[in-house]
Amino acid sequence: MSTPSDGEHALEGHWALITGAGRRIGAVVADTLHAAGANIAIHYRSSDEDARALQSQLEARRADSTLLLQGDVLDTPALPGLVERLIAHSGRLDILVNNASSFYPTPLGHVTEADWDDLIGSNLKAPLFLSQAALPHLRDSKGLIVNMVDIHAQRPLRDHAVYGPAKAGLVMLTRQLARDLGPEVRVNGVAPGAILWPEEGMSDAVKASIIRQVPLKRVGDPMDIARTILFLAKDAPYITGQIIAVDGGRSTGW
Secondary structure: OOOOOOOOOOOOOOEEEEOOOOOHHHHHHHHHHHHOOOEEEEEEOOOHHHHHHHHHHHHHHOOOOEEEEEOOOOOHHHHHHHHHHHHHHHOOOOEEEEOOOOOOOEOOOOOOHHHHHHHHHHHHHHHHHHHHHHHHHHHHHOOEEEEEOOHHHOOOOOOEOOHHHHHHHHHHHHHHHHHHHOOOOEEEEEEEOOOOOOOOOOOHHHHHHHHHOOOOOOOOOHHHHHHHHHHHHHOOOOOOOOEEEEOOOHHHHO
């Protein structure tokens, strides 16, 4: 992704691959980058209906500007194929957003090896191996990798003995990649706080307790994450190796 030479920093002609883009935060990131001119490779695992609906929405805005990529990020040998399918279609890759993630509690005494493989695999292993597969193309475009981290990479979340360490590892991976891949490729992380509640298993009392810890006294919106990634893509050519917390100030109390 060429360093912009004017104040527009447009993403026209660029291609972004976003994992887990069919729904929730990933879909909002896809829509936001697309609105800024980027073409989008919409990766999904099982959210076929959501991914196709998003593709239709984006294609209505700009024809021939998307590609659907179905696959499981836990299938490490298949990750280069995702990149190859995109390159065969577009000829380039400018932005990789490692967004796909598993999240659920693993209380000590009940952790299984399957939990480990899933949570470490989706949150740490897949970002490494997908970034590695994308590297030649990102070097060609002077591109950007954005890893979706979590503020709980910094402070443990009770009963998440695997997820927290996985995200902490992703923080170090982000910094390591930034050090190793500069100057051609920038690598940063975005660490959400309370943006979207989990789809199940969180009581109203717990939600209220979390909000009390947030200086802005409210939950965030997926657009807060999407705008941060857009900033990194368009307006931050001298930022690499950084983790940007988007948490309403919650981590200031840590």
